[in-house]
Amino acid sequence: MTSQLLDTPATGTLALDLRGLRKSFGTVRAVDGLDLAVRPGEVVAFLGPNGAGKTTTIDMLLGLADPDEGTVQVLGLEPGQAIAAGRVSAVMQSGGLLKDLTVLETVQLTASFFGGTRPAREVMQRAGIADIGDRKVGKCSGGQQQRLRFALALLPDPDLIVLDEPTTGMDVEGRRDFWNALRADAARGRTILFATHYLEEADAYADRIVMVSHGRIVADGSAAQVKSLTSGRIVSASFEGTIDAAALRGLPGVVDVEVRRERVLIRTTDSDSVARHLLTATDATDLEIAARGLEDAFIALTTDAQAAHTAETITETQTEKSHA
Numbered sequence: 001m002t003s004q005l006l007d008t009p010a011t012g013t014l015a016l017d018l019r020g021l022r023k024s025f026g027t028v029r030a031v032d033g034l035d036l037a038v039r040p041g042e043v044v045a046f047l048g049p050n051g052a053g054k055t056t057t058i059d060m061l062l063g064l065a066d067p068d069e070g071t072v073q074v075l076g077l078e079p080g081q082a083i084a085a086g087r088v089s090a091v092m093q094s095g096g097l098l099k100d101l102t103v104l105e106t107v108q109l110t111a112s113f114f115g116g117t118r119p120a121r122e123v124m125q126r127a128g129i130a131d132i133g134d135r136k137v138g139k140c141s142g143g144q145q146q147r148l149r150f151a152l153a154l155l156p157d158p159d160l161i162v163l164d165e166p167t168t169g170m171d172v173e174g175r176r177d178f179w180n181a182l183r184a185d186a187a188r189g190r191t192i193l194f195a196t197h198y199l200e201e202a203d204a205y206a207d208r209i210v211m212v213s214h215g216r217i218v219a220d221g222s223a224a225q226v227k228s229l230t231s232g233r234i235v236s237a238s239f240e241g242t243i244d245a246a247a248l249r250g251l252p253g254v255v256d257v258e259v260r261r262e263r264v265l266i267r268t269t270d271s272d273s274v275a276r277h278l279l280t281a282t283d284a285t286d287l288e289i290a291a292r293g294l295e296d297a298f299i300a301l302t303t304d305a306q307a308a309h310t311a312e313t314i315t316e317t318q319t320e321k322s323h324a
């Protein structure tokens, strides 16, 4: 399945510019031809199931891994240069904290490693941990520790913050507090890219959702656009003869028409009109109308990508065999 690009990024200096990225580990294609342009100030959710290639992509954009193919530019620079200049920070899932230090000591110690950071109190305030400065890190909840990592990431006052599944394992309240702090900071114009497999987080906190599956982007748009892509209903019906897909695409409210052998699937915001047309103006049979939610669409999009991926791998294997 091809990527469903809903919005074409503007040109100019992009916060992130990934082109034709590919990375394999042995026979596993972790990232498989990924293009992504992120404009300054965008809050982007990089959404995908386990093993979709999110961490591998993030590793490449942070300069922690080299792509097999493709290019990465961060704020118009090579990843290493952008990090060295303090223009990009990362918040990873775990690690990196000393549990016997207090929250304030941790921030002060980290700041002492770098010159010219923002003041400790300021970043703690922005990360929502100003009131727990005296608490030992080991006594902090998972959510508080993540907000501490976020505070550390804010020290160089970066233009871009990249977060790899920052709320994994946190309780609902911890996640909410974390995202509230992040969102409040993003409102000041910082660019944020976060990887998640929580649909609701992408929906609630991102301006733009980039859905990834098997190393490829399968949908890309604002949260509202992805919702509209995935909202509405699917009307499906069987046809004995030829299906006039073009006529169906012309019906009011129709977003997409997909023909699968003798069955047609019509994604629409006006299922009544489509159903009426099918039953009165065509010889369609076995009509079904199904609601389509974000979760459902996510599964559909990632399953389609899985099917395409499997088909391609099979074809390649057959080609390799026939060449052997």
Ligand SMILES: Nc1ncnc2c1ncn2[C@@H]1O[C@H](COP(=O)(O)OP(=O)(O)OP(=O)(O)O)[C@@H](O)[C@H]1O
Pocket: 025, 028, 029, 030, 031, 048, 049, 050, 051, 052, 053, 054, 055, 056, 057, 197
């Ligand atoms: N160092 C590695 N060696 C071998 N395979 C790897 C390595 N890193 C990642 N992979 C494989 O590459 C694919 C993509 O992994 P990646 O961690 O990028 O996905 P992800 O979307 O971040 O998943 P998760 O949500 O589980 O963290 C997976 O099949 C994974 O097993």
